[in-house]
Amino acid sequence: MTTEAEAINSERVAARLGLALGIAFTTCFVTGLYSHFAQHPSFGFELPSRPVGLYRVTQGIHVITGVASIPLLLAKLWSVYPKLFQWPPFESLTNLVERLAIFPLIGGSIFMLFTGLANINLWYPWKFNFPDTHFRTAWIVMGALAIHIGAKFSTSRRALKREPASGTTAAPVALERRRFLLTAFGASALVALFTVGQTFRPLRRLALLAPRRPDVGPQGFPVNGTARDTGAAKFINVTTYRLEVTGKVATALSFSLDELRALPQHSATLPISCVEGWSTSQHWTGVRVRDLLAMAGVHPHSEASVLSLQPRGSYRASILDRWQAHDPDTLLALLVNGEPLALDHGYPLRLIAPNRPGVMQTKWVTQLSAR
Amino acid sequence: MTDTAAGEIKQRRADRIGLGVGLLVGVPVMLVGVVGILRHPESTPIPNFLRYFVGGDILHDFLVAPIAVAISFLVLRRVPTVARAPLRAVLFGSAVVIAVAWPGIRRYGHAQVPDNHTVQPLNYATSTLTAVAVIATIAAIWLAAVLVRDRRATPESPAPTADHDT
Numbered sequence: 001m002t003t004e005a006e007a008i009n010s011e012r013v014a015a016r017l018g019l020a021l022g023i024a025f026t027t028c029f030v031t032g033l034y035s036h037f038a039q040h041p042s043f044g045f046e047l048p049s050r051p052v053g054l055y056r057v058t059q060g061i062h063v064i065t066g067v068a069s070i071p072l073l074l075a076k077l078w079s080v081y082p083k084l085f086q087w088p089p090f091e092s093l094t095n096l097v098e099r100l101a102i103f104p105l106i107g108g109s110i111f112m113l114f115t116g117l118a119n120i121n122l123w124y125p126w127k128f129n130f131p132d133t134h135f136r137t138a139w140i141v142m143g144a145l146a147i148h149i150g151a152k153f154s155t156s157r158r159a160l161k162r163e164p165a166s167g168t169t170a171a172p173v174a175l176e177r178r179r180f181l182l183t184a185f186g187a188s189a190l191v192a193l194f195t196v197g198q199t200f201r202p203l204r205r206l207a208l209l210a211p212r213r214p215d216v217g218p219q220g221f222p223v224n225g226t227a228r229d230t231g232a233a234k235f236i237n238v239t240t241y242r243l244e245v246t247g248k249v250a251t252a253l254s255f256s257l258d259e260l261r262a263l264p265q266h267s268a269t270l271p272i273s274c275v276e277g278w279s280t281s282q283h284w285t286g287v288r289v290r291d292l293l294a295m296a297g298v299h300p301h302s303e304a305s306v307l308s309l310q311p312r313g314s315y316r317a318s319i320l321d322r323w324q325a326h327d328p329d330t331l332l333a334l335l336v337n338g339e340p341l342a343l344d345h346g347y348p349l350r351l352i353a354p355n356r357p358g359v360m361q362t363k364w365v366t367q368l369s370a371r
Numbered sequence: 372m373t374d375t376a377a378g379e380i381k382q383r384r385a386d387r388i389g390l391g392v393g394l395l396v397g398v399p400v401m402l403v404g405v406v407g408i409l410r411h412p413e414s415t416p417i418p419n420f421l422r423y424f425v426g427g428d429i430l431h432d433f434l435v436a437p438i439a440v441a442i443s444f445l446v447l448r449r450v451p452t453v454a455r456a457p458l459r460a461v462l463f464g465s466a467v468v469i470a471v472a473w474p475g476i477r478r479y480g481h482a483q484v485p486d487n488h489t490v491q492p493l494n495y496a497t498s499t500l501t502a503v504a505v506i507a508t509i510a511a512i513w514l515a516a517v518l519v520r521d522r523r524a525t526p527e528s529p530a531p532t533a534d535h536d537t
Binding site: 004067070071074075077078081084092094097098101103104106107108110111114115117118121122123124125126127128129132133135136137138139140141142143144145146147148149150151152153154155176179180182183184186187190191194195208209210211212213216217218222223224225226228229344 | 396
């Protein structure tokens with residue numbers, strides 16, 4: 001075996017890369033769980049409205065960690081590739097079980113990184129529902145990872161002990177190992193650097209590989225669903241437009257656009273933080289949701305929902321839990337950066353609230369309903 | 372019993388215990404995902420899911436990895452030893468950058484939402500070339516640093532012994 005092969009296919013390289021991937025996948029899993037429960041509240045989970053940019057940070061980390069994991073996974077698979085052809089294929093029952101658990105780990109890891117990368121590019125070549133399937137497969141990968149960590153714990157711990165001192169016969173192999181790891185971690189850092197600008201504005205000019213730029217779009221920021229794609233465009237008529245405040249209210253209310261403009265206006269700088277990992281902060285002006293709910297005689301701890309003019313799609317309605325509904329910065333915005341909203345940003349009225357996934361910042365709002 | 376044999380027995384026992392703990396934690400976690408998929412075929416059609424789940428692994432093991440082996444054998448072996456690690460970094464880094472940029476280069480996302488000009492707004496072929504150039508520059512600096520270090524470490528003629536004491 002050459003020095004290079006001995007180095008790359010060593011237990012130490014596999015253990016180092018495995019440790020990094022274990023940390024990266026756990027980070028993605030935890031931030032992914034947070035995103036899931038933010039969009040599908042259950043087990044009593046309510047999305048806090050503060051800190052304002054929490055979701056922006058967690059989802060930015062989720063996507064960048066996933067992208068940075070691609071070279072780490074490739075390097076890890078490369079380092080253990082000869083084991084695929086190991087003969088006999090297993091040495092004991094323990095070894096057989098451990099090897100069987102590797103299949104869902106590798107298949108699932110490739111699946112997660114590929115579907116995640118495709119999703120941030122809004123590319124869906126498959127027939128399954130992306131969020132549901134990505135979420136469920138994450139559990140399979142994390143379970144298989146737990147089995148793999150258990151099976152390899154003792155071996156990896158031994159392999160991660162100190163390098164041999166320079167000058168020994170093993171030193172050239174150790175040097176080659178360091179070079180291979182430097183390549184893998186360097187590639188990981190670079191793809192992260194070339195993508196992170198889609199959420200971290202100061203690095204936007206370095207975002208060579210990012211599917212979005214936070215400064216490109218109508219009024220200087222991106223759009224996920226356009227008025228035409230979502231079908232909302234056909235239903236927007238400024239002359240007949242009304243915002244209805246309904247549901248569990250003491251008094252049902254209805255406002256035209258001019259009547260909304262005449263109400264007390266509030267401004268806030270809030271981010272749109274997309275599940276695809278891009279985000280952008282803008283200065284919004286509009287009517288506070290809590291003021292509208294108070295005008296309709298709604299209980300100050302009640303939840304609310306908003307409904308869009310958009311006729312179809314999972315995101316035509318969204319729920320505001322009690323924290324979000326009564327936060328002073330939760331707005332039905334009429335203006336962004338002092339201008340009326342562009343059609344694709346939700347004209348005439350959109351929801352903007354702190355610490356909330358972008359898909360839940362409902363656009364073209366026509367109804368606010370107390371629950 | 373020799374120390375080696377005793378060590379092996381100890382190692383196998385540790386592996387068995389580790390695997391047992393791993394199975395205890397991992398199997399229920401895996402089941403959350405498996406049961407979720409089996410119970411919701413409307414959102415996760417199983418044949419299509421398996422096509423991607425198994426297909427990715429097969430594609431890697433029987434196409435991507437053999438290509439990497441072939442490149443490693445045909446290209447890296449033909450360059451001087453000192454240049455192999457930087458060249459491997461260029462090849463690996465470029466492959467990763469191209470893979471990450473591929474949906475953008477082919478404009479797959481933009482093709483699905485042609486009305487949305489904020490999706491994949493860059494010229495990703497140019498972006499990818501720029502990223503590859505950055506990687507190549509870093510690798511060239513790495514190679515130069517190794518060459519300079521090696522030259523300093525192996526002087527052409529040994530220094531006079533007396534100089535060591537001055």
